[in-house]
Amino acid sequence: MTDGNARTGVWFVGARGSVATTAVAGCAAVTAGLHPPTGMVTETPAFTGTGLPALHSLVFGGHDTAHCPLPKRAEHLTDAGVLPHGLASAVRADLEAADREIRPGGPGAGDTRTDEELIAAFADDMTSFKERLGLARVVVVGVSSTEPLPEAGALRLPPSSLYAAAAVRAGCPYVNFTPSTGLRTEALTDTVAASGLPHAGRDGKTGQTLLRSVLAPMFLQRALSVRAWSGTNLLGGGDGAALADPAAAAAKNAGKERVLADTLGHTPEGEVHIDDVPALGDWKTAWDHIAFDGFLGSRMILQTIWQGCDSALAAPLVLDLARLLARAHEAGLAGPLPELGFYFKDPDGGPAGLSEQFTALLSFADRLREAR
Template sequence: MTEKTGILFAGHAGAIASTVIAGANLLKQGFSPKYALLCESYITEDQKTIADKLELPQLEDLVFSGWDIYCHTIEESLRHHKVLSENDIVKVSVDILNQPALPVPCAVNKGEWGQEIEGIRSDIRNFRKKNQLNYVVVVNCISTQPTPKWSETYDSLDKFQESCYQGYDTVTPSMKYACAAVLESAGYINFTPNLSAVPAIVTLAKEKGVPLAGRDGKTGQTFLKTVLASALNMRQLYINGWYSTNILGNRDGEALSEEDAFQTKLMSKLACLDEIVGYKVEDHQVHIHHYRPRGDNKESWDNIDLQGFLGYSMQIKINGLYRDSILAAPLILDMVRLMTISIKIQEGGLTEHLAAFFKSPEMPEGTNVIHDFFAQYSLLQKWIYKHIKN
């Protein structure tokens, strides 16, 4: 018998959260093939999937809820974002379609951590109890936000708790969800580029044996960039410049038209290349444009200028026609299922084995950040083999 796992989305009415929730229901009903899911792949000759080998919760054992500033039902969110076709929306179970987002919480009293964190904690406890869950994971999928100036309160648990209690705005919404998750022994995945796992929260997570993973899901253009850069680096082809641009028309794209939020995303998208190749690629540029007609269907272009043997120059052009949330949703399902093991064995703090899923992987203290895709995949494979049960 597998164990019941609850997923609470911060950003429940968003494109990604609604796609994950409806998508899991379509898979459960057998309406869709299990493509793009690592945990559903076979790793050994006995025809058992990674999920079987690791005794992970099955897709049917996942239960969903979450918060949003828009209290839309899943059906309203699906119709707003237009990620899934009408044909698929009508197949989703009625109870899932009618599921509303919980309001962004605020507790009656301040408790030990201030009203907002106490409110989130209380929702996590109620969700766990009502659904008799073995594990809970909070997945942060809220809009991209400006990166706050570093505050010294992030470094000390006591000072951070005081800021939370007082409701200071150095404590961002992403930090509140992360902190509440840790306090309630729920795993935490930060799919956004927002700063959340500050040192105080990491300390708390280590103390309580709660896993954290982040940040900024690596889905389309950056995924391919890190795969290709890792391969070009193995062949020692020298990269002179890498020009990346993309257009997208969803709400995330709209949020990114705000300069401060764009800077948060840009830092995340720029970070990978130099670390992979081991030198500074002087002309690495990333551009993002909000272009409404495309909705959630992002189009990206990459031009890479490189030099090979004897310094002869070459170019590579890539044109990606992606679907943002369709790429993001399976990564979240995989990470949540894998994270149940870390919750069970109390693997507290930042988890390096999930680095392959993130644009800006946050690594445990004393470990170098790894962007090379082959190295990231190898970390994950080693971790999977270590935890195989049968």
């Protein structure tokens, strides 16, 4: 049974980035009644009575290698049109409180610590956060920039896996909202399995792939043959800069293409291209060009344009996932949660279509409700 006075920690890896800053500011704004919880599925009637931690009970902290304080970061996001004018000032106290709980990340340039030393240091930060603030539990959420996939035979764990290993060591449920490796490395398989902790991910589904997961089943169910599916993304900000690295872009695109292959049963011709356009800031435009065959071989085309703000799309999902993982942990659930595939490009199993994933999520809500 959920303790109404308990507080839940949300520990962001990438705590000074756009997504984490928007999530902290957004949670404070919704709690204060300044804005409605638009985009938060866990705030819909389907999740009433599931025992999720209340938004006002969430306490934020995290790791980051950046040094810009959250209030200043929120001002930058306001200037970019991500946050509404006046919000950064209205929730400044909440941003300052979260910023006080951000610890230096790593490994940085010249950092000579071993993987074990880094994992131990990160885990200590997470444990200290929980104990100092008297939190019931802490959920670790990866929202840092996309890293390249590790090379075969690499001797060191990638940074995302160091943080994931630290979360497991600290006894924290873990969410990977990025395309980075996280828990999905053979080096952590046995440790994760023995931990008894719930975890979910990888790579949040916020824009182009969200649309693909809706459209691909339509073609399949209508028996229309998809010949080619190509896409282009124009984006700026930190993601644009990170994804200018071809290796990081390849890691990102793998999830976009996986949705099509899993749904259609084959990979159609075409590729996804990602272009860094710094002037766009936190906004992005995604184009898709779909070539398909109809009755008697009639050739047809569907084109879509998605324009949105990644941070505003991702932040409510991150808050949803933190609450869901916290409740799953409280209910004694362990291991991967395929029922949360609704939120991910690369989920832990389960169906590929958004409608079926949403049905699974609603069933998960029933499961949590019954566990009270």
